Amino acid sequence: MALTTESRVPPVERGLPFDDIRALLARMPGPASARADEVRAREAQLVKPTGALGRLESLSEWLAAWQDRSPPTVARPMVAIFAGAHGVAARGVSAYPAEVTRQMLDAFGKGHAAINQICAAFDIGLKVFDLAADRPTPDITEDAAMSEAECAATMAYGMEAIHGGIDLLVVGEMGIGNTTVAATLACALYGGQPEDWVGRGTGVDDEGLARKASAARAALERHRDHLDDPLEALRRVGGRELAAMAGAILAARLQRVPVVLDGYVATAAASVLHALDASALDHCVAGHLSAETAHARLLAKLEMKPLLDLGLRLGEGSGGALAVSMLKAAVACHTGMATFAEAAVADREPAPEA
Ligand SMILES: Cc1cc2ncn([C@H]3O[C@H](COP(=O)(O)O)[C@@H](O)[C@H]3O)c2cc1C
Numbered sequence: 346m347a348l349t350t351e352s353r354v355p356p357v358e359r360g361l362p363f364d365d366i367r368a369l370l371a372r373m374p375g376p377a378s379a380r381a382d383e384v385r386a387r388e389a390q391l392v393k394p395t396g397a398l399g400r401l402e403s404l405s406e407w408l409a410a411w412q413d414r415s416p417p418t419v420a421r422p423m424v425a426i427f428a429g430a431h432g433v434a435a436r437g438v439s440a441y442p443a444e445v446t447r448q449m450l451d452a453f454g455k456g457h458a459a460i461n462q463i464c465a466a467f468d469i470g471l472k473v474f475d476l477a478a479d480r481p482t483p484d485i486t487e488d489a490a491m492s493e494a495e496c497a498a499t500m501a502y503g504m505e506a507i508h509g510g511i512d513l514l515v516v517g518e519m520g521i522g523n524t525t526v527a528a529t530l531a532c533a534l535y536g537g538q539p540e541d542w543v544g545r546g547t548g549v550d551d552e553g554l555a556r557k558a559s560a561a562r563a564a565l566e567r568h569r570d571h572l573d574d575p576l577e578a579l580r581r582v583g584g585r586e587l588a589a590m591a592g593a594i595l596a597a598r599l600q601r602v603p604v605v606l607d608g609y610v611a612t613a614a615a616s617v618l619h620a621l622d623a624s625a626l627d628h629c630v631a632g633h634l635s636a637e638t639a640h641a642r643l644l645a646k647l648e649m650k651p652l653l654d655l656g657l658r659l660g661e662g663s664g665g666a667l668a669v670s671m672l673k674a675a676v677a678c679h680t681g682m683a684t685f686a687e688a689a690v691a692d693r694e695p696a697p698e699a
């Protein structure tokens with residue numbers, strides 16, 4: 346397993362950058378339905394009762410449609426972890442101190458983290474992007490997290506995650522305080538009360554949960570006249586790793602790389618694209634259902650059914666990486682199984698004449 350770490354303070358440059366992002370959204374390719382049809386035709390001939398591989402069959406079709414390749418492959422999957430720091434973390438919204446973000450970056454580099462082990466177990470590449478993890482964005486209850494230029498440049502940086510010939514991308518994150526940011530962003534995009542969107546994150550107690558809700562409420566109140574545009578919501582109440590994840594997901598679409606979403610934070614980042622264009626996440630699958638309680642609510646808004654439900658509440662791309670094993674199995678069955686004819690197994694009985 347290759348691990349590379351990149352570190353960058355996103356450059357701040359140019360005018361009208363959100364229009365550049367909107368222009369990319371307007372260019373998103375659709376699914377190659379002919380490739381999905383080819384997969385479906387082969388599935389029907391493989392030695393199993395028709396449809397017996399359930400969701401594995403639809404996953405193979407989905408991969409082929411978005412890769413524009415039949416058979417599809419999961420030969421070079423990669424987890425991209427984006428790490429950011431949040432001013433709002435100073436409000437006691439996490440069970441752990443903010444310096445954990447930097448320390449976990451070191452842990453990723455040394456192979457000490459859960460995501461290192463999961464990637465090694467399933468032969469998944471891992472790339473870590475340090476988005477100025479020592480320089481927190483302003484506290485969203487007081488100011489916008491990013492300027493428009495910084496937000497767009499950070500999205501553009503996230504787009505670099507899909508370079509290097511990968512055929513499947515998992516987006517993950519690291520950033521103490523980011524479940525509060527994700528909750529605030531989800532509430533900005535989908536409405537409801539902050540209490541509907543906050544959860545225990547790394548394990549805050551009841552007081553911590555109340556602090557999360559009041560931080561989200563204060564941020565929404567401060568930015569309330571500017572939250573109708575999803576990109577504006579992202580720059581005001583989001584954070585760098587969320588912007589980078591949104592950029593990576595969009596770039597993956599443009600380069601026909603299917604995406605596996607991780608937990609609540611990654612899904613909140615993805616929601617920005619969905620709010621801009623309801624078809625923008627059609628090349629994405631929800632890898633798992635996080636134990637962060639509002640993840641189910643968010644996935645319902647996106648009409649996504651998670652592949653796994655393991656009670657994880659970690660982030661780092663961990664649930665997404667575990668789901669890669671299912672996608673690998675789907676492709677292995679699709680490409681490796683024999684047809685009824687090849688295996689000399691008797692196919693389905695024709696229906697008796699009426
Ligand atoms: C040691 C450690 C490793 C982690 N890996 C991911 N997270 C996760 O926890 C953080 C979000 O939770 P909250 O909003 O409560 O801070 C993020 O960094 C996320 O990736 C971790 C958290 C800790 C403490």
Ligand SMILES: O=C(O)c1cccnc1
Pocket residue numbers: 524546547607608609610611635636637640657658659660661
């Ligand atoms: O689901 C997530 O993304 C999550 C949950 C808890 C902590 N960090 C991330």
